[in-house]
Amino acid sequence: MIKIPLIKPDLPKLNRIEKDFRRILDSGKISNFGRYLSIFEKELSSYLDTEVSLVSSGTTGLILALQAIGVSLGKKVILPSFTFMATAQAILYAGGEPVFCDIDEDMTLSLRDLEFLLEKHSDIFAVLGVHTFGLPCKVKEINKIVEDFSKRYNRPIHIIYDSAHALGAEFEGKKIGCFGDAEVFSLSVTKPLVSVEGGVVSSKNSKLIKKINNMRNYGIGKNYNTYYPGLNSKMSEFHAIIGLYNLRRFGSLLRQRQTKARYYLDKIKRLTSFEPQKVYSDKIIHTYKDFTILIPKKLKNKRTKIMYFLQNKGIETRTYFYPPLHQQRFFRKFSNRKLPLTEDISQRVITIPFYASINQKEMDYVVKKLKEAERRFL
Numbered sequence: 001m002i003k004i005p006l007i008k009p010d011l012p013k014l015n016r017i018e019k020d021f022r023r024i025l026d027s028g029k030i031s032n033f034g035r036y037l038s039i040f041e042k043e044l045s046s047y048l049d050t051e052v053s054l055v056s057s058g059t060t061g062l063i064l065a066l067q068a069i070g071v072s073l074g075k076k077v078i079l080p081s082f083t084f085m086a087t088a089q090a091i092l093y094a095g096g097e098p099v100f101c102d103i104d105e106d107m108t109l110s111l112r113d114l115e116f117l118l119e120k121h122s123d124i125f126a127v128l129g130v131h132t133f134g135l136p137c138k139v140k141e142i143n144k145i146v147e148d149f150s151k152r153y154n155r156p157i158h159i160i161y162d163s164a165h166a167l168g169a170e171f172e173g174k175k176i177g178c179f180g181d182a183e184v185f186s187l188s189v190t191k192p193l194v195s196v197e198g199g200v201v202s203s204k205n206s207k208l209i210k211k212i213n214n215m216r217n218y219g220i221g222k223n224y225n226t227y228y229p230g231l232n233s234k235m236s237e238f239h240a241i242i243g244l245y246n247l248r249r250f251g252s253l254l255r256q257r258q259t260k261a262r263y264y265l266d267k268i269k270r271l272t273s274f275e276p277q278k279v280y281s282d283k284i285i286h287t288y289k290d291f292t293i294l295i296p297k298k299l300k301n302k303r304t305k306i307m308y309f310l311q312n313k314g315i316e317t318r319t320y321f322y323p324p325l326h327q328q329r330f331f332r333k334f335s336n337r338k339l340p341l342t343e344d345i346s347q348r349v350i351t352i353p354f355y356a357s358i359n360q361k362e363m364d365y366v367v368k369k370l371k372e373a374e375r376r377f378l
């Protein structure tokens with residue numbers, strides 16, 4: 001039977017990286033800010049057109065970025081509830097308190113609810129937007145709203161973006177990576193650019209990047225003296241080699257994603273009543289890190305059956321993101337209100353297989369089975 005996995009990581013063939021692996025093994029320089037980390041950092045910085053600091057994961061990158069802007073005990077940070085748990089865990093690890101926000105139809109931070117929360121809590125310290133599945137948040141509007149409240153409260157309110165899904169995404173011709181005080185990417189195996197495990201903090205603020213460079217190394221500054229909070233968030237040379245190799249072919253990987261996503265979107269829209277993630281502007285580039293679609297409202301309570309049907313046809317699916325964070329056991333205590341769109345959307349999501357190397361036959365098969373599921377369960 002045909003088997004279509006949810007994702008396939010983009011990894012190099014051994015012969016493409018063998019020489020570099022030999023080089024670090026022979027020299028013994030396998031970590032602690034070596035040659036490959038430095039080259040990867042330089043090339044990534046040039047690709048994103050902003051400064052970057054490579055770290056061991058998206059999660060540690062978020063923790064460090066939040067601490068670097070001043071998040072500490074009890075500081076409130078707004079984030080969407082419709083995200084991966086790492087976003088909220090990072091706030092808690094930094095000492096902060098998550099304040100859950102609803103989403104818009106496009107599955108990114110709700111502008112209306114953001115305004116409501118900033119009005120309700122005059123002590124919000126920062127806003128953490130998420131470029132969900134690689135669709136950029138409405139960064140211009142978020143910036144304007146936060147700026148207006150900053151003026152009103154006469155103090156800065158910081159903005160960080162969780163860009164874990166969004167390496168390669170663009171907003172009105174600008175690469176994601178330069179918005180807010182800082183942005184944080186993940187380079188783990190499910191992401192558009194893979195370094196096996198890894199993360200990137202990017203920012204136009206070189207002081208902040210310098211600080212992160214110290215924080216990722218236990219907070220050590222000059223003369224073996226600790227200047228900042230910190231942890232071991234170093235990226236090894238092994239990871240940097242894989243990341244660098246993938247960065248050098250990233251243009252082609254992204255183009256494949258774009259072409260294939262267009263094909264998938266067109267077929268799903270034409271042939272089924274499943275609804276792809278809404279894209280609010282034609283001036284953005286979406287990475288489709290995850291290809292999440294919504295079950296039509298009339299089939300809402302049939303999701304488990306539909307997923308089971310697809311599984312029996314060899315198609316792997318997930319429910320990203322269900323349950324939403326404000327309803328999860330560990331985070332419930334930080335929430336005391338309903339988030340209507342988050343709750344509706346999270347009950348209707350199905351993430352279907354998508355990756356740069358997916359082929360037309362595989363996409364046709366998934367769409368055909370979605371159509372069959374729809375007929376069967378209506």
Ligand SMILES: Cc1ncc(COP(=O)(O)O)c(C=O)c1O
Nearest residue numbers: 057058059084086087164186188
């Ligand atoms: C939205 C989001 N933020 C943060 C992370 C954490 O990234 P990492 O797994 O590299 O720690 C992920 C991981 O999938 C994610 O989906």
